[in-house]
Amino acid sequence: MNDSTIANYAFDIARPWLLWTLLALIPIAWYYWNSLSDFPRRQRIASCIVRSLIVSCLALALAGLTLLKPTKQTFVVFAVDRSQSIDAEATAIIDNFLSQARASLGRNAMAVLDFAAEPTEVHTTPTSDTPKNLAEIRATNIAAAIESAAASIPPTHVPHIILLSDGRQTLGDAVQSAAATRMPVSTVPLPSRDEPEVQVAAVSAPADVRQGEPFYVEVTIASNHADSGFIDVYRDDILAIEQTEPIKIEAGETKLRFRQTVNDEKQVDYAVRIRDFSDTLLDDNSASGVVFAAGKPTVLLIDSQTEQINELRWALEEQGIIVQVRPTDGIPQSLSELQRFDCVIFSNVPATAMSLQQMEHLRAYVQDLGGGLIMLGGDQSFGLGGYYKTTLEEILPVRSNFEKEKEKPNLAMVLVIDKSGSMGGQKIELAKDAAKGAVELLSPSDQIGVVAVDGASYWISELHSAADKSYVMDRVSTLEASGGTNIYPGLNDAYEALNATDAKLKHVIVMTDGHSTPGDYEGILRDMVAARITVSTVACGTEADQALLQDLAKSGGGRYYLCEDPRSIPQIFAKETMTASKSAINEEPFLPQLIRPTQVLNGIELEAAPFLLGYVVTRPKATSEVILATESGEPLLAWWRYGLGMSVAFTSDAKSQWAAEWLTWPQFGAFWSQVTRHAMRKSESKGVFIEIERRSESARIVVDSVDNDVRYINGAETQVTVIDPNLKRRSLIMQQTAPGRYEAEIETSQPGSYNLEINQSKNGANTFRQSRGLVVGYPDELRLGPTNENLLRQISDVSGGRFDIAAQAAFDPGPRIAQLAVPLWPYLLIIAISLLVIDVALRRIDLSLSLRR
Amino acid sequence: MNLIEFANPAGWWWAFIALPIIAFHMLRVRVKRQPVSTLLFWDRLFDEKKPRAWWQQLRHWLSLLLQLAFLSLLIGALVDPLWSWQKNQSRKVILIIDNSASMAVIDTDSSRSTGPSRFEQAKRAAASLVRALRPNDELAVITAGGRAQVAIGLTDHARSLLDAINRIEKTDTPNALTAAVNLAKRLIPDSSTSSSIVLLTDGNDPALEELAADNSLTIQNFGKPTDNLAITQFQVRRSLLDAISYQVLVEVSNFSSSAIACRLELNLEDSLVDVIPLEIEPGTSKTLNLDHASASGGQLVATLNHNDALDADNRALAILPQLNRIPISVASPGSIFLTGVLASIPLVEVTNESPTPNSIAVFHRDIPQQLPTGKLLIVNPRNDCDAWTIGQPIETPLASVIAQSSPITQHVRLDNVLFPGALELNFKDGAETLIQTPLEQPLLSLIHRPNGDVLVLNVDLDLGDLPLRIAFPVLMKNAVEWLHGNQGVLQPAFATGQPVTIQLPQTLNQPSPQQPSQSNSTAELEIVQPDREQTATHTFSLRSPAGNETPLASDSTTATIPMLDHCGTWTITTKQSAEPMMQLACNLCNRDESDLRSRSAADSKVDDAWQNIASQFLGGRPIWFYLVLASIVFTAVEWWLYQRRVVG
Numbered sequence A: 001m002n003d004s005t006i007a008n009y010a011f012d013i014a015r016p017w018l019l020w021t022l023l024a025l026i027p028i029a030w031y032y033w034n035s036l037s038d039f040p041r042r043q044r045i046a047s048c049i050v051r052s053l054i055v056s057c058l059a060l061a062l063a064g065l066t067l068l069k070p071t072k073q074t075f076v077v078f079a080v081d082r083s084q085s086i087d088a089e090a091t092a093i094i095d096n097f098l099s100q101a102r103a104s105l106g107r108n109a110m111a112v113l114d115f116a117a118e119p120t121e122v123h124t125t126p127t128s129d130t131p132k133n134l135a136e137i138r139a140t141n142i143a144a145a146i147e148s149a150a151a152s153i154p155p156t157h158v159p160h161i162i163l164l165s166d167g168r169q170t171l172g173d174a175v176q177s178a179a180a181t182r183m184p185v186s187t188v189p190l191p192s193r194d195e196p197e198v199q200v201a202a203v204s205a206p207a208d209v210r211q212g213e214p215f216y217v218e219v220t221i222a223s224n225h226a227d228s229g230f231i232d233v234y235r236d237d238i239l240a241i242e243q244t245e246p247i248k249i250e251a252g253e254t255k256l257r258f259r260q261t262v263n264d265e266k267q268v269d270y271a272v273r274i275r276d277f278s279d280t281l282l283d284d285n286s287a288s289g290v291v292f293a294a295g296k297p298t299v300l301l302i303d304s305q306t307e308q309i310n311e312l313r314w315a316l317e318e319q320g321i322i323v324q325v326r327p328t329d330g331i332p333q334s335l336s337e338l339q340r341f342d343c344v345i346f347s348n349v350p351a352t353a354m355s356l357q358q359m360e361h362l363r364a365y366v367q368d369l370g371g372g373l374i375m376l377g378g379d380q381s382f383g384l385g386g387y388y389k390t391t392l393e394e395i396l397p398v399r400s401n402f403e404k405e406k407e408k409p410n411l412a413m414v415l416v417i418d419k420s421g422s423m424g425g426q427k428i429e430l431a432k433d434a435a436k437g438a439v440e441l442l443s444p445s446d447q448i449g450v451v452a453v454d455g456a457s458y459w460i461s462e463l464h465s466a467a468d469k470s471y472v473m474d475r476v477s478t479l480e481a482s483g484g485t486n487i488y489p490g491l492n493d494a495y496e497a498l499n500a501t502d503a504k505l506k507h508v509i510v511m512t513d514g515h516s517t518p519g520d521y522e523g524i525l526r527d528m529v530a531a532r533i534t535v536s537t538v539a540c541g542t543e544a545d546q547a548l549l550q551d552l553a554k555s556g557g558g559r560y561y562l563c564e565d566p567r568s569i570p571q572i573f574a575k576e577t578m579t580a581s582k583s584a585i586n587e588e589p590f591l592p593q594l595i596r597p598t599q600v601l602n603g604i605e606l607e608a609a610p611f612l613l614g615y616v617v618t619r620p621k622a623t624s625e626v627i628l629a630t631e632s633g634e635p636l637l638a639w640w641r642y643g644l645g646m647s648v649a650f651t652s653d654a655k656s657q658w659a660a661e662w663l664t665w666p667q668f669g670a671f672w673s674q675v676t677r678h679a680m681r682k683s684e685s686k687g688v689f690i691e692i693e694r695r696s697e698s699a700r701i702v703v704d705s706v707d708n709d710v711r712y713i714n715g716a717e718t719q720v721t722v723i724d725p726n727l728k729r730r731s732l733i734m735q736q737t738a739p740g741r742y743e744a745e746i747e748t749s750q751p752g753s754y755n756l757e758i759n760q761s762k763n764g765a766n767t768f769r770q771s772r773g774l775v776v777g778y779p780d781e782l783r784l785g786p787t788n789e790n791l792l793r794q795i796s797d798v799s800g801g802r803f804d805i806a807a808q809a810a811f812d813p814g815p816r817i818a819q820l821a822v823p824l825w826p827y828l829l830i831i832a833i834s835l836l837v838i839d840v841a842l843r844r845i846d847l848s849l850s851l852r853r
Numbered sequence B: 001m002n003l004i005e006f007a008n009p010a011g012w013w014w015a016f017i018a019l020p021i022i023a024f025h026m027l028r029v030r031v032k033r034q035p036v037s038t039l040l041f042w043d044r045l046f047d048e049k050k051p052r053a054w055w056q057q058l059r060h061w062l063s064l065l066l067q068l069a070f071l072s073l074l075i076g077a078l079v080d081p082l083w084s085w086q087k088n089q090s091r092k093v094i095l096i097i098d099n100s101a102s103m104a105v106i107d108t109d110s111s112r113s114t115g116p117s118r119f120e121q122a123k124r125a126a127a128s129l130v131r132a133l134r135p136n137d138e139l140a141v142i143t144a145g146g147r148a149q150v151a152i153g154l155t156d157h158a159r160s161l162l163d164a165i166n167r168i169e170k171t172d173t174p175n176a177l178t179a180a181v182n183l184a185k186r187l188i189p190d191s192s193t194s195s196s197i198v199l200l201t202d203g204n205d206p207a208l209e210e211l212a213a214d215n216s217l218t219i220q221n222f223g224k225p226t227d228n229l230a231i232t233q234f235q236v237r238r239s240l241l242d243a244i245s246y247q248v249l250v251e252v253s254n255f256s257s258s259a260i261a262c263r264l265e266l267n268l269e270d271s272l273v274d275v276i277p278l279e280i281e282p283g284t285s286k287t288l289n290l291d292h293a294s295a296s297g298g299q300l301v302a303t304l305n306h307n308d309a310l311d312a313d314n315r316a317l318a319i320l321p322q323l324n325r326i327p328i329s330v331a332s333p334g335s336i337f338l339t340g341v342l343a344s345i346p347l348v349e350v351t352n353e354s355p356t357p358n359s360i361a362v363f364h365r366d367i368p369q370q371l372p373t374g375k376l377l378i379v380n381p382r383n384d385c386d387a388w389t390i391g392q393p394i395e396t397p398l399a400s401v402i403a404q405s406s407p408i409t410q411h412v413r414l415d416n417v418l419f420p421g422a423l424e425l426n427f428k429d430g431a432e433t434l435i436q437t438p439l440e441q442p443l444l445s446l447i448h449r450p451n452g453d454v455l456v457l458n459v460d461l462d463l464g465d466l467p468l469r470i471a472f473p474v475l476m477k478n479a480v481e482w483l484h485g486n487q488g489v490l491q492p493a494f495a496t497g498q499p500v501t502i503q504l505p506q507t508l509n510q511p512s513p514q515q516p517s518q519s520n521s522t523a524e525l526e527i528v529q530p531d532r533e534q535t536a537t538h539t540f541s542l543r544s545p546a547g548n549e550t551p552l553a554s555d556s557t558t559a560t561i562p563m564l565d566h567c568g569t570w571t572i573t574t575k576q577s578a579e580p581m582m583q584l585a586c587n588l589c590n591r592d593e594s595d596l597r598s599r600s601a602a603d604s605k606v607d608d609a610w611q612n613i614a615s616q617f618l619g620g621r622p623i624w625f626y627l628v629l630a631s632i633v634f635t636a637v638e639w640w641l642y643q644r645r646v647v648g
Helices: A016-033 A041-063 A088-103 A142-151 A174-181 A306-318 A356-367 A391-395 A426-441 A469-477 A488-500 A521-530 A546-555 A566-581 A656-663 A668-679 A789-799 A825-844 A847-852 B009-026 B040-078 B084-088 B118-131 B158-167 B177-187 B208-212 B336-343 B471-484 B603-617 B623-643
Strands: A010-013 A065-071 A074-081 A109-115 A119-123 A158-165 A185-189 A198-204 A208-210 A215-223 A227-235 A238-241 A247-249 A252-260 A267-275 A286-294 A298-303 A322-326 A343-347 A372-376 A411-418 A447-453 A457-465 A505-512 A533-540 A557-563 A625-629 A635-642 A645-650 A688-694 A698-705 A717-723 A729-738 A741-747 A752-762 A765-776 A818-823 B004-006 B081-083 B092-097 B138-143 B149-155 B195-201 B217-221 B228-238 B245-255 B260-268 B271-280 B285-293 B298-304 B315-320 B326-330 B348-351 B360-364 B375-379 B388-393 B423-427 B432-436 B442-447 B454-457 B500-503 B526-528 B540-543 B549-554 B558-561 B568-574 B580-587
Touching: A016 A041, A016 B623, A041 A065, A041 A825, A041 A847, A041 B623, A074 A088, A074 A142, A088 A109, A088 A158, A109 A142, A119 A142, A142 A158, A142 A174, A142 A789, A142 B149, A142 B177, A158 A789, A174 A789, A174 B558, A185 A789, A198 A267, A215 A227, A215 A267, A215 A286, A227 A252, A267 A765, A286 A765, A298 A306, A306 A322, A306 A343, A306 A656, A306 A668, A343 A668, A356 A372, A356 A391, A356 A645, A372 A668, A411 A426, A411 A457, A411 A488, A411 A566, A426 A447, A426 A469, A426 A566, A447 A469, A447 A488, A457 A469, A457 A488, A488 A505, A488 A521, A488 A533, A505 A546, A505 A557, A505 A566, A521 A533, A521 A546, A533 A546, A533 A566, A546 A557, A557 A566, A635 A668, A645 A668, A688 A752, A688 A765, A698 A717, A698 A752, A698 A765, A717 A741, A729 B228, A741 A752, A789 B549, A818 B158, A825 B009, A825 B040, A825 B623, B009 B040, B040 B623, B081 B623, B092 B118, B092 B177, B118 B138, B118 B158, B118 B195, B138 B158, B138 B177, B149 B158, B149 B177, B177 B195, B177 B208, B208 B217, B228 B260, B228 B298, B228 B315, B245 B260, B245 B271, B245 B298, B245 B315, B260 B285, B271 B285, B315 B568, B326 B336, B326 B471, B336 B348, B336 B360, B336 B471, B360 B471, B375 B471, B423 B442, B454 B471, B500 B580
Parallel strands: A074 A109, A074 A158, A158 A185, A198 A286, A208 A286, A298 A322, A298 A343, A343 A372, A372 A645, A411 A447, A411 A505, A505 A533, A533 A557, B092 B138, B092 B195, B195 B217, B326 B348, B326 B360, B360 B375, B375 B454
Antiparallel strands: A010 A065, A065 A818, A109 A119, A198 A215, A215 A252, A227 A238, A227 A247, A227 A267, A252 B526, A267 A286, A447 A457, A625 A635, A635 A645, A688 A698, A698 A741, A717 A729, A717 A752, A729 A741, A752 A765, B004 B081, B138 B149, B228 B245, B245 B285, B260 B271, B260 B298, B298 B315, B315 B580, B388 B423, B432 B442, B442 B454, B500 B558, B540 B549, B540 B568, B549 B558, B568 B580
16 A cells, blocks of 8 residues: 555644644743742653643644545445436346445445436435436436536545446536546446337438438437338328338447438428337337428418419419418418418418417417418408407408498397307307307397207397397306207297398307207298298207208208317307308409509509409408508508518409409419518528527527628627427527627427527618428437447546446545545543643652652 | 433543542652751741641642543543534535636725735635534535536535635636536535525626525625626638638627727737727627638737736637638640639649549530539530530620629629630530620529539630630639638637537548439438448547646547636647647637626625624534633643642
8 A cells, every 4th residue: 555655644733723722831831930849850841841742732632633644445426327218127237236336335435326307415325216306307417417426525535436327418518527527437337228119319401402402311210129110201291201111220320311302392391200110119209300492482372162273373383482272171280381381371261260279370470480471352251251359360450340331231140059068168158258259240230139048948138239239248148058958949039039020131040069859940940941041050069969950051041060179169150140241241343442552562553453353341450551442442452560470461352253353464463473472471591501409408590691792791680589389489689609600599498399580680671581490309318229338438538437337346446545534632632631640640759759769 | 312422432431540640649759858957947837837737638639639620621522522402413515616707806996906806805715614614514615617616525624625725726717606506506405404505706697686585595795896898709700702801700898887998909820910999888899890811820819908807808819710722623724814813813722633522623625525523614615515515606705694693703894795716505404694695695604513513614715805804813713712612611719618519620530421312313211321430439638728638528520628717729639649630719708707897786785694604603613622622721720720839
């Protein structure tokens, strides 16, 4: 033991200021000189020395004399990975390692620290059961564990940290922490999960491609066993690549790639799914990547009858706009699907064709992501489509309710609402809201009545003038659910009441969620038809007697709705009310009137524009710009900026119904392409390079921007708007970090797709606007791949530890020594006590005498 | 439960020492025979003294009593009694010392011009805290410069703590107080009430307000609000405009209450580049974008010639990337004009060697049937090839329409200039026409290919005056730079205290960029063979500006650098060669750290709390300490009593 030679011993005084107690030596010396003692001088000197030694010993004890003894005693902290990627087999290895290590403990000390996303407290007592106080095991932070372990080692021992982990860190940087600890960190690689597991580890595609340019999409499949199976590649939800033969993969990572080109599309999503492998976890069997292609603008055109809108489609395509036409079922279900388009055009699409969620997506798309929205008129648009009080109406520059003109025919409407017990809770509340909404939409000359049915029927509100809206609404509020279902008496009441009025239009809306007791429906409907009363029916949920309701609507000359989401009841009622009152459509030919000249319509000779044959009546909103109006002054073409995007309302249509004359107008294409281009997202990609670098819990966005003269754009306001998977939006200012470079970091802790809109402006002028997407898959902790031996090796290398250390070597201190502080005060007291005996002896025994004797 | 316990009960055995002491007192050895001539006077004296005989007796016993009392004090100390409450109460204190850049500030006032820096003051305060530590109390020290780091783990050993505090060095990093507090909280269990966190800082952190609201935290502020002028951003980047120019972004901020006039000096490799006079309004910053040109690269240093409290932010460095030469191989007999003009372009190296993937191949007149891959500049094509067919000579080859937006024709004025000898070209796969005749016949065309673009200049240089015009070298320079591709190389200067991950230069491992081939048209999954070579780990080391070398963790393409904690140039070297492989510039560039105007409103409250915690440490020593202290006094008094013969 060379290291523990005398040279390494040292003394230390912890409280040096207490050495003033040595001042007690002064009176001792003084009274030695002024002693009255009659002992011989030599004995007196000896006595004084002994007493001084006693005082010195005590003073040193007080001052905290400590012996620093070199020691090879080791304090080992075992940092044990308890994250989700550690399975039972690895836990067995941990337990085995710890018990072996404990066996060779000797005089050394040890402690165990469990960690996952965060380390727990260090515990020294041997407990083998897994810790319960780890809050989050779906992440691994080795760095924090090393820091905590380092802090818990007292300096009186040779430090040693042993890290038992699979090295798959998801948070922090373990190598940096290990390098900073100045303590050896040895590592024990734990095996990765050995239940058969295959996963799609990554789908990487170039962020930006040119249209038509071939590129590779690279797929990384990770597996812990050799296996074979199928790898399906979906391009925008369409199976693009499939195999006839299963693909063989090795244990570890297998990289595959496939060649793709993007033509006529803005954004392409690639999703890779694997099947027929032997596998345990399902969460990790798919992953996606997004490719952006710079090129022609793309527009999504939605029409309930797609074949009718071909003229508009051709017109736009001729003007260099790529058009994708879809029926109403094709309304995008997700924000990232919407993001593929620069503009969405709704042509005669009713609000009932989309869910509230889809409307929210549209709002985020326009408001936060700068997309364009155009709504064309038709018998299912605006008010007639049930947009009253919907999210979409908020976005549009026009309102669907309006002051009805006096000469319009008045309407008498009866709502027959099933108030049976099954309608309780949300449904009845929504039905009440719907009824109130219908009341709001009616004009003062109209009449409305509300009949509630359970087993029997009751007038909630007798047929009453809609001028007194608050009366009817108060009555509707009293509606409460209970009882059975029988709509026949309700229909009968409605018939009788309507028959007695002299309104021009008579309409009944029946809503139920159940099966009605049988009745003479045929008879009553015959009577109703005879009395020119129309009947529409709403099946609230699939439980309802759909066949009956369909029949009622069919023979009643109305419409039938199946309403699976009760939240859309108000939309249906609004649509029905507007449709029944027939007031929202004006089908008289008119010439568009230019109200507000605009650059957007430059080159369009509107004076030469032919007749339009009809439009939907709307009211402009206060801040909207009404460009074209009808002859009676209602808006025809209006737009406004909504958030970052633009929404446009065109209350006539672009098909043969109302625009038959326009279709032959030579400037039809130019008109629509100019309006569409104005509405669509302005994405100028020239000179902009966007890089998105994903880290474990965040993503870094780096934008390089240059102007047309390839000079860096400096000092521009650059902002990124992020819409997370929950549709929450955040805006961040991107900081300039170098000439032409702007950076921002966004948090991406939730899995799902993130939509980004990056927007730069300088001196008030927009320099570019770009959208990007980012897909965050399952948490990194589930990314099971093999043990990251490389990381573990690096941790031990930078810190001077050993990789794959044996349990027996855990307490081998290596060349290091620590200084063990031994407080000496007990020994000093013992010396003082021993000296006291001599001290007393020197007083009681005359040495000179005894010597002489 | 006992009120008092003994840590060292074995010490009671020493009570037997009392036996020899009593025995000594029993011995009457003190009677000493002394021959005298007469007893006359002695008798008298003896009679006088008689009444004091009992006292004489007692004096011996009193002496014994004092000695036994002394002994019992010592034994009482030796057995180390502990109050039971004392045994259970061990306090844990986490001391956070801010060693960030702003702690280097020396706060001066009217009475003194120099003094200890904030950092020195904080270290002194820390040391005094350690000295006042009670036994059983444990203390740990965390530094908060750049990132939270443990200087020493929980221990009660004062010397180690003092050494650890002494070892703490000032850094040039921004502080990481929140991270340090979080780490501190991890070290002390929630359950223990007798733990506290003490933060020694200069309050130069916006997060401090929030931290001050935390009751488990005691904050001691050092330093006073001070004015400062700082370079808060500095980066240099090669420009995209041409090969040799570069742009510097520098932001200077005035964190004071008065306007400051000063000069900013830029030096590239010790030679002066620019001096910019600055006048900055209080509380604002000025951003400059400076354009300069240099064919060589090196270290660019910005210096503010202004004296203020903090030096670290008055100087900033950046590395201007070195430029690679652009190899141009003239593959077929060139024209003297062409080679002359090409050779005059900065950084261009004209060779006759066969083209490499990185070089630009120039073909003049003779064009191979099959155009090779790579970047090609073709002048005066006279024969067909796979990309075009040659037609008739153009009758009036007058340049009329010149593409305005293309960088190739930037600053090229060629309106109504003749391109003699131009032939009609019919491109098979289409080409972007940059210059054309009034009849839309291409004179300068660009063919986009995935494996290297081709620029075709359709003119016979030996005819006409095109080569003599100023536009020709401009066009050629643009062409070469476009084909070569200016990437706007940026070697970012890093900020201190940040985690740094750098891409290693590709000289060590050349990943082969795999271009998708045109021929393979079906989309199929193919397996990519892993490159075993790339997985080898190289050994790198990192040298700090002060010259300390540390090993550097890396994988095949990236290296992770433990926090850069000092401003200056850091160097990455390999074991294989002594030459520095890469240089990293590191600056403070942190607005929060440079802003020395104090933000902490609760200073006084904070100081009170500090007094509290300091006083809690004093006193509370173990019983043995007081017993020993008493015994020292006791032994001195006893000595006096004995020597003055008050006791025998």
